[in-house]
Amino acid sequence: MSVAVDGAPSTRPAILSTEQRQGLALMSPTFLFALVMLAAPIIVVVAHSFWTQDYLTIDRTFTLDNYRIALTEPIYRDLLMRSLALSMSVAFLTMVLAYPVAYYISFHGGRYKGLLLFLITIPAWTSYLLRVMSWKVILGYNGVLNTALLGAGIIDEPSTAFLYNSNAVLITLTHAWAVFAILPIYVSLEKVDRTLIEAATDLGDGPLRRFLRVTLPLTVPGIVAALIIVMIPTVGDYVTPRLVGGKDGVMIAGAIEVQFKKGANWPLGAALSVTTMIVITTVAVSCVGLLRWAAGRIR
Amino acid sequence: MRGGRRFLGVNWLAAYVALYVTFLYLPVLLLPLFSFNDSAVPNFPLSGFTWKWYSGLFATPAMLDAAKNSAMVGLAAAVTSTLLGICAARAITRYRFRGQKAMSGLIMAPLVLPEIIIAVALLLVMLRLGLELSLLSVVLGHVLICVPYSVTVLIAGFEGFDRSLEEASADLGETAFGTFRRVTLPMVAPAIVSSLLVSFIISLDEFILAFFLTGTESTLPVYIWGQLRFAARLPGVLALGTIMLILSFILLTIAEIYRRRAARRANVDGGILA
8 A cells, every 4th residue: 555655756756856845845844943043052062072172251252171081081081981891791780681572572472562652652751850769769778789698598687788889880871772672673683584583483493593593693783773773872871870880880972071161171072972983883873783783693 | 470590599690680670779768768857867767657748848949940940841832842852743744855864863962962062062052142041942942852751752642543434524624724623633632641741751750861951940950959058958859859849750651651641552453442
């Protein structure tokens, strides 16, 4: 039915140009909004990263000093590396934990698929601040986890090891981004042609081999999407490191905020933002390439 | 429902999924639990049932102001992002034109940008232009991040939409606007409702942009952030969180019902009969 509709634009150039014009006109309000509110501000940030600030006035002489500071100054370099390592760990852990769940829903969900997916989305729609807060309550010195472990006789006194470190950040972010990993993997699992799996079975593959050689390679797009959707936003997360991170859990977003609030040093803040974006994009693109290559090798 | 593989009499995959869902729900369900707890310290064992944190909440003018601000910001952001979303979704599903991919790429970009970068960029521009930070700047920021979600929901509603109905309407002498209002709009109404609700929930819960772009007035998450510094205020925050959780859940359920209705309409042949 829809094939005929999609193929409809005929060869007559007059109609094509009307179609072009109408489409562009319809798209333009949203596009202009994104241009003014997103593209322009980011260009302004990039411009600032090449300037310097003298108290509150901006000196517009081109300089790479901000980038030199962002990349070599130990505080910023370490913060960036730590944020990167943490967001990569979060993305990987979230993906690994989410895969079996997506697999279960897709292959064993039956007619409850929609309901199961909805149930899994609900926690993601509750206030992010409050979920982080809740982890603080769970992991704290007088928290739920310590109380439970004490009650079970596993530890003798409450442990301070759970909260205010990078593990707390890892747990909290893995919880917060779970659904963003489950959904893309689920979508790619749904696309797997079930007859291919039957064929593998007929040809004598066991469950593990069948999974590793048929299902897994076919779901690489979902895995890649999950990794990227989680990795990129978490690198700039501000709330979780501030609330549960403690001294070891501080991430780059905190440093960026400091440079922008109270007029501290906008150009340096801008350079830190741009560096973070470039680094995370590079890592994300490499991940995509690596995974595609690996999927090709398995087959 | 076909069961998973069993080993030692246990379906390990199903057990793992149950464990994972518990992990997802545990922090969310602790909020309401502790919000009814008599003690100011959220901890087990619970010390008794109380409504006091809730009644205290409604006697807090700052909280009520924040709630009012959040409602206004959410409403404005939802309506604006849905209008912008309709334009983009309709253009993407109905027309083919040069630059379409690039344009939709920019519109969807906020999905894959760290929010702090968006917040900082908008803050910088507002300050450089000498604009006063206010709830309006928060609305603009929220619209930016809501549009990709609106577009996604609306594309699903517009796709597979039987265009012959519109052509029939035009053939019968209806104007372009008339066709849109009387044929297209009713068909995509569920998707529009879903988009409005989803954007409203996103705006209601969004913190970073509101934190950076607000002037003197705060939204609920910004208010909560301020309260988190004081340990004694935590139960009140948990009570507020519980109310927000229930509100989000209700709106989300309605949005989901409408989204499914939209999807069903789009997929079924001759949807108007169904």
